[in-house]
Amino acid sequence: MKRITFGIILIILILGILVSYEWYNAIQKTRLIEQGLYPKEPFSINPQTPWWQIPFLTLLSYLTKAWFCLGMAFLIAGAVQTFIPKEIIIKHLGQRSFKAYFIAAFGGPLLSVCSCSIIPLFAAIKKRGAGLGPAITFLLATPAINPAAIILTFSLLSWKFVIGRMILAFSAAIITGTLMEAIWTTEEERAGSLSQLKIEYKEKPLNLKNDLKEWMINVFDFVKRILPLVLLGIFLIGIIKIFLTPAIISKYLGQGFWQIALASIIGVIMYTPTLVEIPFVRELLILGMGTGPALAFLLTGPALSLPSLLGVSRVINWKMVLNYALIMWGLGIVGGLIFAYLVPQITLF
Amino acid sequence: MIIKILGTGCPGCQKLEANAKKAVEEIGLKDIQIIHIYDLNEIIKSGVTMLPVILFDDEIKAEGWIPDVEEIKKWLQEIKNQ
Numbered sequence: 033m034k035r036i037t038f039g040i041i042l043i044i045l046i047l048g049i050l051v052s053y054e055w056y057n058a059i060q061k062t063r064l065i066e067q068g069l070y071p072k073e074p075f076s077i078n079p080q081t082p083w084w085q086i087p088f089l090t091l092l093s094y095l096t097k098a099w100f101c102l103g104m105a106f107l108i109a110g111a112v113q114t115f116i117p118k119e120i121i122i123k124h125l126g127q128r129s130f131k132a133y134f135i136a137a138f139g140g141p142l143l144s145v146c147s148c149s150i151i152p153l154f155a156a157i158k159k160r161g162a163g164l165g166p167a168i169t170f171l172l173a174t175p176a177i178n179p180a181a182i183i184l185t186f187s188l189l190s191w192k193f194v195i196g197r198m199i200l201a202f203s204a205a206i207i208t209g210t211l212m213e214a215i216w217t218t219e220e221e222r223a224g225s226l227s228q229l230k231i232e233y234k235e236k237p238l239n240l241k242n243d244l245k246e247w248m249i250n251v252f253d254f255v256k257r258i259l260p261l262v263l264l265g266i267f268l269i270g271i272i273k274i275f276l277t278p279a280i281i282s283k284y285l286g287q288g289f290w291q292i293a294l295a296s297i298i299g300v301i302m303y304t305p306t307l308v309e310i311p312f313v314r315e316l317l318i319l320g321m322g323t324g325p326a327l328a329f330l331l332t333g334p335a336l337s338l339p340s341l342l343g344v345s346r347v348i349n350w351k352m353v354l355n356y357a358l359i360m361w362g363l364g365i366v367g368g369l370i371f372a373y374l375v376p377q378i379t380l381f
Numbered sequence: 382m383i384i385k386i387l388g389t390g391c392p393g394c395q396k397l398e399a400n401a402k403k404a405v406e407e408i409g410l411k412d413i414q415i416i417h418i419y420d421l422n423e424i425i426k427s428g429v430t431m432l433p434v435i436l437f438d439d440e441i442k443a444e445g446w447i448p449d450v451e452e453i454k455k456w457l458q459e460i461k462n463q
Contacts, residue, residue, distance in 0.1 A: 118445060122430060151389075151421060156430040257392060346421060 035238045039115020043108055043179075050104040054187055077273075087270030094266050094311055101187035102262075105180035105307075110251030112179060114243060116142050125161045125170070132162035133206050136170035141178035150174065155347045164348070165213030168356055169205045171344065175306060175334035176201035184310045185330075189317075192375050197330050200367035204331055208359045216352055258306060265308030269315050278320045287322030287372055289365075295325030296364030299332030300357055303340075309333040317380060324372025332364040382410075382460065386417045387424045387434040394433040397447050401435060404453035410461060 064070070075093040077086055121139035125132055136157070150171065158167035175181070177198055186194045285291050304312065312333075313326045336357060345353045384401055388394020398417050405413050418424060424432070431445025435453070442448070442456055 118431065152424055152432055153430055155425040156428070160428065253392065343421075347425065 033238055035115055035243065036117065038238050038243075039111055042115065043111050046104055046107050046111070047183075050101060050183065050187075053100060083274050086274050087267050090270030090273060090315070091263065091266050098184070098188060098311075101183055102259075102307075105183045106251050106254050106258075108183065109178075109180045109254050110247050112142055113250045113254075114247040118142070122161075125157050125166060127161075128163050132166040133169050133209055136162070136166040136209070137173040137177065137202050137205050140170040140174040151343050151347060154344065158347070163213065164217050164352075165209040167209075168212045169209030172208055172335045172356075172360065173201060173205035176205075176331065178306075180307060181310065181334070184307055188310050188314045189326075189380070190378060192378065193327070193330070196327055196367075196371045196375065200327065200371065201331055201335070204360060204363040204367060205335075207363060208356055211359055212352065212356055215355065261305040262307050262311075265305055266311050269308075269312050273315060273319070276319060281316060282320040285316060285321040285325045287324055287376070289369070291322060292324045292328045292368035292372065293361075293365050295321075296328040296332050296361050296368060299329045299364060300336045300361050301338050302333065303337035304333045306334060314380065317378065322372060323375050323378050324368040326368075327371035328364040328368030331367045332360055336360055382413050382438050384413060384415045385434075385436040385439075386415065387427065387429060387436070388417065388419065388432050389421060389424070390419055391432070393447050397433045397435055397443075400448065400450045401453055404450045404457060407450070408454050408457045408461065410457055413457075 073093065074096055075089045077089050077093075081089065121135060121142055124135040124139070154167050154171050157170055158164050161167075182194055182198065185197060285295055309330060313321070313329060317323075317326055341353050341357055384405070386394065386398050386401060388397065394417075398415070401415055405415065424434075427434075429441070429444055433447060434444045435442045435448065437456065437460070442453075
């Protein structure tokens, strides 16, 4: 059996376990509610809770809810890293064609498992590969449409958010890439610079013992790198919760055009570590955030931040950076409006 | 010979540097210098796609993955035998 086939079967298997687990839980919960029994929150926060306990309770409540899903997400991220050869995707990013946009949007997430690789890879796609447009698409789609983020969105928000986020993030990334290509690429550049992005690809045979070991090493690497950020992020959300009352949230982040515009621009500027955007939005939704602002934040939050914009401005002109940040802000608003229209309200368990 | 490591300081890049140092030490080759290049502009100029990267005198040995100590030792052994 080929290595990649084995990897894909493994990933589908883990996904299957996760989805059945989540569904089983959801059915159980609905049954209890139908009988009039409300499942007790183990670490619930009420108005009598002392303020200093809120961050700790937020963290504990999150962990009891998400440990299984988070664990599965790390297993899958590790499997993608180990078994899916990156060369297959990069090879297709070496051509100037419309197909490159799709590969950049779909394949990016499979590549960018190490965040330190994103900017060199961006530079390579732009200069020696498919050009500016697909490079921008790659940069924007990667954080939003990766397996771990999708799984966590499914578990903590709902399948509606999964579908809305995937479709809108995917479209926003491709639209921004296409616009940037149209605005900034000159005719000469389009005609010239034949692709030089070549990469050799040696297919490795499957060696079950070694590959499983490598998988575990990669999973452990992810846990070590991402989990502390996620935990810290949730603790900070708990601290923010002390100061934010439902009244403030519904005024500034409730359903409405200006609220969506505000959420979108916060997402563009604020640095949100991968996966933290999801519990962040969940907490705000519980406090009364509208679905439109929530989706707008999910679109721009992980894809853009001031540090990442500064990083990219070392590779391309800062005017281009400002330009795509503005386009994404606008698309965040459009996405938020569409989602608010289709899903005006949502109930979270 | 010069061993160059390209990395932006992420954990993987640091591990690669540690592996390379250990391999050189264990194989006992003299006159080997290990340089770690952190500068993003220089990394981009060298034309690599994925990090981390390890080069033996400008020849790319690994790009986008982290060879372990044994693997690097194997490459060093080949050079030693020449």
